[in-house]
Amino acid sequence: MGERRIPHLALWILALDQATKWSVERWLPMEVCHPLCGGTLALNHIQNGGVALGLLENTGRLVLVASLAAMAWLVAFWASLPRDKQLSVSFAAGLSCFLGGSAGNTLDRLRLGHVTDFLQLPNGLVINLADVAISLGVLLVCHAFWIGRPRPVETALTA
Numbered sequence: 001m002g003e004r005r006i007p008h009l010a011l012w013i014l015a016l017d018q019a020t021k022w023s024v025e026r027w028l029p030m031e032v033c034h035p036l037c038g039g040t041l042a043l044n045h046i047q048n049g050g051v052a053l054g055l056l057e058n059t060g061r062l063v064l065v066a067s068l069a070a071m072a073w074l075v076a077f078w079a080s081l082p083r084d085k086q087l088s089v090s091f092a093a094g095l096s097c098f099l100g101g102s103a104g105n106t107l108d109r110l111r112l113g114h115v116t117d118f119l120q121l122p123n124g125l126v127i128n129l130a131d132v133a134i135s136l137g138v139l140l141v142c143h144a145f146w147i148g149r150p151r152p153v154e155t156a157l158t159a
Helices: 005-027 062-080 089-112 129-146 153-158
Strands: 034-036 041-048 115-120
Touching: 005 041, 005 089, 005 115, 005 129, 062 089, 089 115, 089 129, 115 129
Parallel strands: none
Antiparallel strands: 034 041, 041 115
């Protein structure tokens, strides 16, 4: 997966995230729980004004500013990647997931002033597809670093 595919996958993630949130906003009443998968998961429409786990809920625009700064950093990081080197599939896919998910939640904050969450996990945590993409992105980037090419012994000793 080359670096040119990163924005495409990120855009698909963003589009899917926004489509699901739009559907939830339109057809799922607030805080009405609909069990799925035999009760293992549930649909539960909530509005999260903070970050993960509802932290920083009453911080005004701080979360929005932090989200915009993170998005700017991700885009700048992507733009700074060397174009002459092929990225590992794990790294490129992970960066795409992270970028698309972050864009989805940031767009919610800009558009609505909160993030729409709707998928309730067995532990009570309510998330959305952007959160899943961000988590998957982190795992894929970590995987890319874990399996990265080892440096030759002589280079490693002189570094």
